Amino acid sequence: MFADFLFRRLSLLLFMLFALTAFTFALNYLFPGDLLTNFSGELNANYSQTQILEQKYHIDDNLLIQYQAFLVRLFQGDWGLSLSSGQAVFGHVKQLFPATIELCVYALIVALCLGIPAGVICSAYHNKWPDKVISSLTLLGFSIPVFWLALLLIMIFCLSFGWFPMSGRIGLLYEIPPVTNFILLDIWLHDFPYGGQAFADALHHLTLPTVVLAMYPTTVLVRFTRDSMLTVLEQNYIKTARAKGLNRRQLILDHALRNALLPVIKQIGLQFSTLITLAMVTEVIFSWPGIGRWMIESIYQRDYPAIQGGLLAVSFFVIFANMLADVIHTLLDPLARNQAHGKV
């Protein structure tokens, strides 16, 4: 049964990847400018270079062969050169994407640690004051535009009080060689004489961007957990358990929570696409050296190979994250396997 489910999901994944790569390939034709430049990122190629590029990109062959060559290059990690830096796009992606994922992961951890307990509290005190306070705060957090929140926090905590730095991942004097590209892990792995200071400094830099980015998923998780818990608490088996004389703590933690969290897990996966979008805005405002900031700069500079590469990487990631959440959800919830068709 599960294998059947997995097969359906994987075939859907393959179809999605095909559509994505076909779209990215088409962008080379849709973007203004020279086709060869869009493909390769080589500006001002001379005659012999142009010849070589034309052969490499099969410009004279039909579209199908061109697309095939495009796929081969994609898997080889040859994503062309960035027009503005002249360096390989894949190299940029490899270097910058982990910083974005790092930010998203920390924000998600914060969201999970705050959102789920808050949602549980809301449902436990349904329509009483804790529920009302948390729900109002959630509505507020949900409605604040992320860029505005970021600027507000910078104004208060960076410029007025001077408590936090306003840009980057770590003080620039700390030279941390990237291994995993997760800054805290890298500091840990690297035997650095100023390790403690660097770690504190990195946490210091992380705080505001993480808080800003965590705001939206936290509020979503609070609402979802609350609603899901309330639905579960209405179920007959809970009523039975209550009739048996279990107290509220036992009811919620031992019986309701596990079932209520199933739809929430699925929700976490779906949050990833929103999270990546919000991360881009956060990165720009906090000068976080991630892929979002790089992509937005590439758009400003009309750096077409970079836009393509960034788009591809981010879309790949979102699709995989969704798929993974779906699979995990199904593993934990046997009923979900009975769905006839895969959904993304």
Next chain:
Amino acid sequence: MLSVLISGCGDRTAQAQRKIQGIVYCAEANPVSFNPQVTTTGSTIDIIANQLYNTLISIDPLTAEFRPELATAWEISEDGKQITFTLRKDVTFHSTDYFTPTRTMNADDVVFSFNRLFDVYNPFHFVGDANYPYFQSVGMDQLIRRIVKVDDYTVRFELFSSESSFLSNIATDFAVILSQEYAMQLVEQENKQDFDMLPVGTGPYKYKGFLRDNLIRYHKHPGYWKHDLAMDQLVYDITTNNTSRIAKMLTKECDITAHPSATQLETLAARSDIRVDKAVNLNVGYWAFNTEKPPFDNVLVRKALAHSIDFQKIMKAVFYGNGIQARSILPPSSWAFQTQAMPSYDPERAREFLIQAGYPDGFEMDLWAMPVSRIYNPNARKMAELIQSDLREIGIRATIVEYEWNTFLERVGKHEHDSVLLGWAADTPDPDNFFSPLLSCTATFSGKNPANWCHPEFDLLLTQALDTTDLQQRKQFYQQAQQMLIAELPVVPIAHGMRFQASNTSVMGIELRPFGGISLANARKN
């Protein structure tokens, strides 16, 4: 996960007794190269020249006298055609990840460094499109007959004719000494294009890494010949946005900030932990017309344009009282300066000139405004808007054009513009530095002359001024040259700005020079 990491880190905190040392400088643009020979872009020179390299001699900012650097002595022959430099011994080059020197600096390095600029047979001459804008625009390539190694520590420059600005040019930030040994290593590795991007010099700091749009990291050069340095690192935080740079200064993320704008000075000065330095700087901001393009080839049109703009308004709205209105292309502190009868704001007269030139209904034109804030023009966009509205008064419809800074300079170099708001900050106190690199015929060919103006009589005046060492005579020639510029108006000088710099009060020893780039060689942090 965070808590696990934090607890695991506790024992390491104890190890870190000494605080990490270094200076963070917030720069306004990416460097275009790491070799000053191939660029004249001020933002790049600030970042690379004085930090990574040394020159043979330098100019004292106060007395304007020549000081020994890598050359301990120099001697000029009687006819002025031979200049012999005695070199300093035991000067080490940087030892980096990509190069380890086996010998100290000697005459081979000096000969190589200059040969690269002038000798087409030098293996590096054509690397980087063979463009050496400063030296080409001042005509040095026409002046030097050859450069001879007399012995290991003596180098002789042989010139075709004597020229009074030769030593000044050798003392600019562009005349740096590079390692011949490193160059030969790159030739062997067939990797010559790295030469200008992975630098090796003799300066106080050595290159460690560059992340575009992000940062540049230099480490201390341990065997620096001049003095031992207190700072382990010098990091450039590339922050193109003016407001972000100031905000980072306020949050102490930057120790030094380049070019705060005049409007932000008050906010900065109000803080007790920030010092704002102000330095008189030899510079000029001007409006240049592409004199090869009609209708700007007509001097009457240029006069009409010059008379149409309200200089007072520009001084107030753009400089906020931190600059002086230009009375010539030369700033008043230059010894050759002479007040000129500048075109005044007179729209009626401007209209008359337009009618005489045959454009009674005006015309359409482009007005290029540089996208960055410089000393000589803190806000070119605003200046362009003011000029645009003034031009509308006399029936000329101007469109403001902007590009990213390096692209902007490249396109101006190709003379794609109609008119452009630009400027020049001097590299030496010699007045020739304002004329030859900007307005000579050779500068036109090397893409440095934004007015695209080549006037044989003007060039003759410059040559005559350079041929003599008699100061009075030189003064006369330069005064004639200034008069000619006002009569012909290939450029309209607008203002001379002050150079500003904000730094944390704990940082000492920043050397802001009236000409050339900034030197952080002696910068310290308490």
